[in-house]
Amino acid sequence: MDYTFTPKQVRCSCSLTHSHYTRYVAAGEGLVGKINEAVSDVLKAGHVALCYSQEDESVASEAGDILVAAGYKVTRVYYADGTEPTPDAADDIVNLPDSVRAIIFVGDSQLCDIAKYAAAKKQCEWIYIPTTPDAANAFSPTATFGMGIGIDRIKCKPAISAVIDDDIMRRCSGRRAAEGYGNIIGYRLKCYEYSYAVRIKGADYCLAGIRRLGAITENFLSCDNVSAAAIARASVKIGLNNQMYRLDMMCDCDAIARVIAACADEGRSLGENMPIAAYVLAGLYRQRLGLSRFNLALPADRVGAVNELCKLCGNDKIAAISSLKPIYDYAKEWYLLSEYGGDIQEELDKYTSHMSRSSKVFRRLYDDAGYWLNKYGSADKFVAIGKAVLDAKLVYSDRGVEDSAVI
Numbered sequence: 001m002d003y004t005f006t007p008k009q010v011r012c013s014c015s016l017t018h019s020h021y022t023r024y025v026a027a028g029e030g031l032v033g034k035i036n037e038a039v040s041d042v043l044k045a046g047h048v049a050l051c052y053s054q055e056d057e058s059v060a061s062e063a064g065d066i067l068v069a070a071g072y073k074v075t076r077v078y079y080a081d082g083t084e085p086t087p088d089a090a091d092d093i094v095n096l097p098d099s100v101r102a103i104i105f106v107g108d109s110q111l112c113d114i115a116k117y118a119a120a121k122k123q124c125e126w127i128y129i130p131t132t133p134d135a136a137n138a139f140s141p142t143a144t145f146g147m148g149i150g151i152d153r154i155k156c157k158p159a160i161s162a163v164i165d166d167d168i169m170r171r172c173s174g175r176r177a178a179e180g181y182g183n184i185i186g187y188r189l190k191c192y193e194y195s196y197a198v199r200i201k202g203a204d205y206c207l208a209g210i211r212r213l214g215a216i217t218e219n220f221l222s223c224d225n226v227s228a229a230a231i232a233r234a235s236v237k238i239g240l241n242n243q244m245y246r247l248d249m250m251c252d253c254d255a256i257a258r259v260i261a262a263c264a265d266e267g268r269s270l271g272e273n274m275p276i277a278a279y280v281l282a283g284l285y286r287q288r289l290g291l292s293r294f295n296l297a298l299p300a301d302r303v304g305a306v307n308e309l310c311k312l313c314g315n316d317k318i319a320a321i322s323s324l325k326p327i328y329d330y331a332k333e334w335y336l337l338s339e340y341g342g343d344i345q346e347e348l349d350k351y352t353s354h355m356s357r358s359s360k361v362f363r364r365l366y367d368d369a370g371y372w373l374n375k376y377g378s379a380d381k382f383v384a385i386g387k388a389v390l391d392a393k394l395v396y397s398d399r400g401v402e403d404s405a406v407i
Helices: 032-039 053-070 085-094 113-122 165-171 175-201 207-221 229-244 252-262 270-293 302-313 317-322 329-350 356-364 372-375 379-392
Strands: 003-005 010-011 017-019 022-027 049-052 073-079 100-107 125-130 142-144 152-155 161-166
Touching: 022 032, 022 229, 032 053, 032 100, 032 125, 032 161, 032 165, 049 053, 049 085, 049 113, 053 100, 053 125, 073 085, 085 113, 085 125, 100 113, 113 125, 113 142, 113 152, 161 165, 165 229, 175 207, 175 229, 175 252, 175 270, 175 329, 175 356, 207 229, 252 270, 252 302, 252 379, 270 329, 270 356, 270 379, 302 317, 302 379
Parallel strands: 022 161, 049 073, 049 100, 100 125, 125 161
Antiparallel strands: 003 022, 010 017, 142 152
């Protein structure tokens, strides 16, 4: 075992004390064989649900056998490959007997939103065994369901613990490694998005947490070790940092990646869409910062932008437009940009300086070096998507597990 995490509290320069919900994360060789130790920290004995996708059946079978040998009653819940994370999919776990007091989820971090939601509904804890390097989402307290602009964000529970098995990471395809690496590229640009939200829009995110996220992403994207195991460790650090500092905003980078997923039926994951979303956004941000210096920007046509996104994604136009919420003071934003645009531009340059190198690394992680290029279409299309997302200025609010869904 070469990486372990235990929770800590940090008295921050922002005057708040930040802490983790997650208790324990371990990474190393053969750790699935010790899954009973992670479970016993939550539940000494009793009934657990073991949930997994079809492609991860062998890992789940090993974990299940170990838990049974340790004296646990294990109910298995199986999801077919291609299952989309939705509250309805989580009902397979939610409807299990009340005797189930812990959930073990084996799979990728996008599908694990099912476990988050089910754990919140059943008021129990859940433990994560990732089978791909992209693990950060497991430590977020929010489950995000849906693609396009019809997104439902629900306050749930992050994983109470996680076990990263390097044997599993070594078996990951190049595409899975690229997915995890791509999300880290996205998190790097999100540092700028969070900083902009604080400095220009008055959001209350902790700047120390944003700087720490920047340091984690910079250190990883500048190193030469891009193995699946290294990606997984960096992803865990990102997830734990964001959990501690409550960095859980629905960023423009996330929104664009989800729109691309909704309007392109080519099976790409959100992690694979993230580098192109970050690249498009960086260009649009530069363009708008340039306009702000000359005070030339007019208010965006939000209704027109939402209408365009609905055409691309197949979302209901009337529902989407009627759900638009008031946003921050437009005139104040552009005044601040005209005054401090140079400082903001420096921040953008800092958080995008890696893009040429990291995009090349991302493409070369695929087993088929031409796969990534063949799967993407016209750059103009993605620029149009990015512009529409920025103009629409969509505001996504988190709801509780018992509240009604909204678009």
